[in-house]
Amino acid sequence: MGHFWLPNDADNRQPGVLTYTPGDGLHLSLIGGYSDAAWIPQDAGTRQLTSRTRRWPIIHGHAENEPITLLHCAEERGQMAGTATAMYRQDMRAQQALFGIRIPAEDSPSFSSIEVEVENLTGWASEPDMTIEIDMNVPRSWRVQTELAASRFADIQGVTAELGRRYTVPDFDPRRGSLSFTGEAVSYIQFQSSEPRSLAYWRPFVNVVQDLISLAIDAPCGIVRQVLTPSTEIFEGSEANARIHLHTNELVVPQPTEPGVDAAEAIFTLKNIDFAHVLPKWFAVRQQFLATCNMVIGAMYLSDPGYLNSQVVTAVTAAEAMHRAFAPDPPIPTAEFKRLKNGLVDSLPEERRQWLREKLAHNDHTLRQRLDDLVSRPDSEVIAALLPNPQAWAIAATKARNGIAHEGHSEADLLLMHAVVTVTQAVVKMNLFDQLGIPTDRLRYALATNRNLCQAVRLACQHWPTIEEGA
Template sequence: MRIEEEYKKTGYFWLPEKEDNKIPGVLTIDDGGRIELEIVGHFDESVDFLNDNEDLSRIIGHVEKDGLVTLDNCFYTKKNFSFGGISKSKILVHKVLSGAAWDKDEVVSFNTFSFSVDCLDEWVGISGINVDNDRESRTATINYNPPEKISLLLDNGMKLEICFSYTLPGLTNITEAKITQRAYFRLESEGLLDLSDFTVVAFKITNLMCFAMDEIVAMKNVSATSYELKRDGEKYPASISVYYQSKPFVEKLPKKNWHDMLFNFGAIKSNAQQVFNNWINAYKYLSPALGLYFSTKSGAQKYLEGKFLSLAQGLETYHRRTSSETLMELDSFELLVKEILKSCPDKNVDWLKGRLMHGNEINLRKRLKRIIEPFKDHLGTSRERSKLLKKIVDTRNYLTHYSESLKGDSAKGRELWVLCQKMEVIFNLHFLKVVGFDDEEISGVVRNCYPLKRKLQEI
C-alpha cells in the first residue's frame, strides 16, 4: 500500500474494555503499509508483566486529527520494563481502521470498499475537464462535467465501479482556479462482508492493473463503509480509512503513459465486465502461475537466475493448470505400469512405484512447445523457436541440478536476461488470451505496445 503523505500521529491507546488504562503513544504507517505503535510502558500493569500471553488482538486509540482508530492483529516486537524510569515498547500492527472503534470480539464488516492504484488515471483515460483557449482574444474557458461512473457486475456477487472524485476552485481565490479529478475503484456488496472478502478481490484487481500497465503499481487511498456504521447526526455511512501492508508494492513511484501499457481501459471498454471477471476467475486455477509471474515483476527475485527459474516454473505450472495432456491414454499407462510392476522384485516395488508416479507426464520441452504454439507467429522462425526452447530447457536443468554436462549449454549474462524477456512475453500473450483478447486483438497489442515489441526484438 502506498502512503503518499507521512503518517505519524500521537494519541492515547488502550485495550478494549480497559479504557481506564490509556497509554500515550505514536502510531506510524510507513510507505508500503508497515504499521508500528510505540507506547510508553506496556498495557499489562500487573505483577505478572513478564508473561507473553497478553492479548493484543485488538487495540483502540484516539489520535490527532483522525480521532478513533482500531488496531487489529498486534504483537510486541519490543517490550521494555522500567523500575522508576521511562521505558518504551514497540508493537507491530497488521491493520488500522481509522474513524471508529470496535469492541474486543466485535466483527468488522463492510458493504463497500474503495481504493485507487498508481497510474489509474492514465489507464482509465477519461476526463471531464475541457479547456478552450482563444489566443486572439487572450481568453480561456475551462469546463468540467464529472464523468459518469462505470458499473460492472462481478461473478462473485459484488459490483465493481470505476468512479471519479474531483475538487473545484474556491470562490474567494482570484489568482488561481484549479480543478482536479482522480479515478478510483469501488467494490460494493448488498450484504455486509468481512474486510478480507474485499481485500482479496482488490488484490486481484491490482494485479490486473500491474499486468495491463506492464508495471508494478500499488494500492492507495483505501476506505470502506458500512450501512450500519454512521456518525452521530449524519445521514450517510461513515468512511473508514483502511491501512495494511498490501501487495504488490515497490518503493519507486511508477510513471506510465497509455502507449507504454499492454492495454488501457479504452481497449476493453466494450467488454470490460467480462475482462475483469475472466481475470478474477482465473485465480481459481492459475493462482500459482500468476504468483510466480508477479514475483519476478515485483523484485522478489533479487538475482537473474532466480527470476529465470520462477518464470520457467511459472510457465510449466501454467501448462499443467490449463492442459491435461499426457504421454499416453490413462488406461494404457495404468496397464503398462501394472505389467512393469509384475516383473519387479518385491523389495523394489515401492521404489519403482515412486519412479513411475509421474511417468505419464510430458516433459518441460513439450510443455513449452505447446505454450508457444498459439503465438508462434510472434516468436520468430521455426529455427529460432527451437533454439529458444532448447536454451530454456538446458538452462532450467542446469540451474536446478548444476550438472557439469549442461554448464556450457546454459544461458548466462545478457543471454539469460534476454531469455527472461522472451518468457515474460509468452506469459503476457497467454494472459491476454485469459482475459478475453482474440488473436486479432493480441496482434494489435504486439504491433502497438512498445515495451512488448522491444522484448520480442531482443537478441
C-alpha cells in the first residue's frame, strides 16, 4: 500500500495497492488514476475529447517505506470520473518493478551490477563445501563441517562475472520434543561493470544465466532473485537502497523450497568444465545460435508445448536455423550458381522468367542436407550412442516438417512425430554442448543416465535402428 505518481507530476499522487506474484506479474490498483485525454476546442464552439493511450513507460511510487519504479505500465480496466478527463479508479499491469529506487528512464545508467539467483544453480556449481564427517571408530560420533568456498570469476567483454556462495550460520531450534538445527548455502552469479549501466543493459544477463542452467540441468529453472546495485553517484545522491530488488513476470514460476535436481542427473556441471571457460563461451554460443536457443530452450519453459504438429515444426526449424548459423559454404559455388541460373532463365519465354527467378532465388542447402551435416558435427561416438541411423532420422524429420509446412499435414503417425521432436531436440542440444566444449565422456554418460536423453536414445533405436550390412 502506498502512493504512486507520474515522473513529471509528483504533486498528483494517487493512493493504491501494488501486488506481485511471480507467475501472474505486477498489478497496481489505484483509487483515482491517470488519463491523458483532453478536450480539444472545435469549430462552432464545440469540443472533442481525445482518446486515452492507456500506457505509461514509467510510474513512480513509495510504498512500505520503499521508493519504487514501475516500468512499461498499461491499463487493464478503469472507471472514468464525471469530467471524462479524470479517473475514479484504475487497475494496471506493469512488466517490471524496481523496489528501492526511482529512476527517470529504463535506459538511464543507474546500476553498477546485477546479481541473480537461479533454481538449481547451487547444485550446478558443485561446491564441495558442506560435508558430513562420520568417525567409524567412535560410535555415534559425527559432525557437519563447512569450508567457505572461494568465488570463481569469468570475463565477458569487459564485464566481470562472479560465481559466489552466501552462507547462513547454523541455527538451533529447540522444540518440546526435539532439537533441530539448520544451515544454508546459496549460490549466485553477479555481473559487475566499472561504469554504470542501465537496467535495459543488465536485464539480458539474467536470461543468459537462466538458459545456461536450464540447458545444463535439462529442466526449466526459474529465477529466484534479481538484485541490482546502484552506482555510487545514485546511492549517495538519492534515497536509493544499497540493494535494489527487481521483480518481473516470470515464464517459469520459481519454487526454491522444492527438491532440486540431483547434480548427478544433470547433463554437465562445473565438475566437468571450468566456470571461467563455460560462461563466456555460452554468451558467444547463445548469441550465434539465438533463434535455435529460443526455440529449443524456450520449449522447456512451456508447461504446454502445444500441438504435436507445431512441436515438429519448431524442433526441425531449430535444427535448420542452427545449421544456417554455422554459415556453411553454399552447395554450388556462387559464380557457377549465377551462371547456371542466368542460362536457365534466358532459355525460357519472357513471361516465365520471373517465375523461375523466384524459384531459384537462393543458393541454399536443402533441409535434408542441413540435417545430415548437422548430425555429423558433434563427436562421432556421441552421435553413434544417440542415433544409430542418422540418415533415416534426417529423412523422417524432413518429410514430417515439409509435410506440415508445405502440404498442411504429415503422413507420419503420432508416435513417429513424437520421436522426430524428441530426437531432433537431442541432436540440437548435442551440437550446443559440442560448441560449449563439454567433454565427450560426460556427454556419453548423460546419454546413459539422463531421463530425457535416455528417452531420445530409446526412440531413435526404435524408429531408426542400425541397418545391418548386407540387409
